[in-house]
Amino acid sequence: MISEDFSAFAIKAKVRLRTKMGPTTLTDAVEKMMRAIALRCVANGTYLIGHIKSIAEIDDGSWMASSVTDLDGKVRSSGGFNSNSDELGVVINALQYGLKPDRLEAVVKEVIVEQLSLIGQVEIEEIGEEHDHKGGHDRFCKIDIE
Amino acid sequence: MELVLISGFLGSGKTTMLLSTVEQIIAMTDKKVVIIKNDFGNVGIDAKVMEKSGLQVRELPSGCICCTLGVDFLKTLTTVATEYHPDLVFVEPSGLADPASIIILMKGYKGPKVDRIRVMIIVDAVRFNLISRAMPAPMERQLKIGDVIVINKIDEATKEQIDEVRQAVHKMGLSTQLILASALQRENVDAVAKAMVAI
Numbered sequence: 001m002i003s004e005d006f007s008a009f010a011i012k013a014k015v016r017l018r019t020k021m022g023p024t025t026l027t028d029a030v031e032k033m034m035r036a037i038a039l040r041c042v043a044n045g046t047y048l049i050g051h052i053k054s055i056a057e058i059d060d061g062s063w064m065a066s067s068v069t070d071l072d073g074k075v076r077s078s079g080g081f082n083s084n085s086d087e088l089g090v091v092i093n094a095l096q097y098g099l100k101p102d103r104l105e106a107v108v109k110e111v112i113v114e115q116l117s118l119i120g121q122v123e124i125e126e127i128g129e130e131h132d133h134k135g136g137h138d139r140f141c142k143i144d145i146e
Numbered sequence: 147m148e149l150v151l152i153s154g155f156l157g158s159g160k161t162t163m164l165l166s167t168v169e170q171i172i173a174m175t176d177k178k179v180v181i182i183k184n185d186f187g188n189v190g191i192d193a194k195v196m197e198k199s200g201l202q203v204r205e206l207p208s209g210c211i212c213c214t215l216g217v218d219f220l221k222t223l224t225t226v227a228t229e230y231h232p233d234l235v236f237v238e239p240s241g242l243a244d245p246a247s248i249i250i251l252m253k254g255y256k257g258p259k260v261d262r263i264r265v266m267i268i269v270d271a272v273r274f275n276l277i278s279r280a281m282p283a284p285m286e287r288q289l290k291i292g293d294v295i296v297i298n299k300i301d302e303a304t305k306e307q308i309d310e311v312r313q314a315v316h317k318m319g320l321s322t323q324l325i326l327a328s329a330l331q332r333e334n335v336d337a338v339a340k341a342m343v344a345i
């Protein structure tokens with residue numbers, strides 16, 4: 001392990017959208033949220049982003065993965081939504097250097113609720129403790145087979 | 147069986163690079179390929195992306211290349227080698243892992259024979275300076291252990307940022323092959339794919 005002085009936090013959000021929304025609106029909403037998380041973290045003391053990643057999915061199974069690594073909040077996305085939807089599910093994972101665990105958690109939650117509430121009713125679910133790397137048992141290994 | 151370690155700091159584009167090249171590698175070599183991916187955190191977002199991109203994903207509920215390296219990784223590799231008989235295994239550790247420790251760990255591997263272990267380091271050209279300043283020693287260790295270094299995100303990096311990586315490699319006295327690429331834009335990924343199988 002190259003360093004231990006980071007904090008990480010993961011959360012799931014489910015949004016019941018106010019009206020059916022199209023792919024462009026949904027893409028904008030997710031990317032705007034990702035950018036806002038990054039910028040709010042930086043404003044609060046993050047000096048290096050390991051990653052802020054998300055995967056968002058709608059009813060038809062189409063998905064978009066987004067990532068922010070730059071301090072200016074630039075969002076890179078892949079995949080995309082294929083149809084209109086009245087529901088959006090997002091999983092977000094933030095790992096950064098500078099903010100202490102509790103502060104990171106508060107900032108991420110605050111931004112997610114703030115941003116996603118603009119488009120609908122938000123339910124959030126935390127996904128366990130991910131505050132540091134020392135515990136060593138709070139993560140998965142995957143085998144991906146082609 | 148050959149093993150290729152795809153290493154690099156968090157956010158350098160390791161998973162995107164693998165996703166951009168794996169199909170091409172299979173088509174090019176007709177080899178059976180397995181990827182062992184080590185995601186940080188309770189949420190394996192990268193693995194979900196891989197699954198949605200058409201790869202079969204088997205998830206192990208515990209273990210980490212960094213932290214429970216000795217047991218889980220070697221067991222996983224042995225299982226993969228025994229059950230799937232791959233020709234080529236890509237190992238993508240988390241961006242927090244020190245690749246040198248994985249090479250050392252492999253000395254304790256007792257499974258089916260590994261003919262060759264090679265290391266590809268993915269560097270984020272845009273953030274190289276920032277990351278090098280924040281953690282100079284780990285960055286230097288990573289670069290020094292690479293058999294090939296991919297300077298990624300060249301679609302976004304300035305010429306100066308790319309030169310900065312080149313100069314750092316040069317200053318370390320390394321003559322490692324450098325490949326300039328953009329995994330996201332699939333720019334020069336052919337060269338990366340070829341390097342992955344022929345480093």
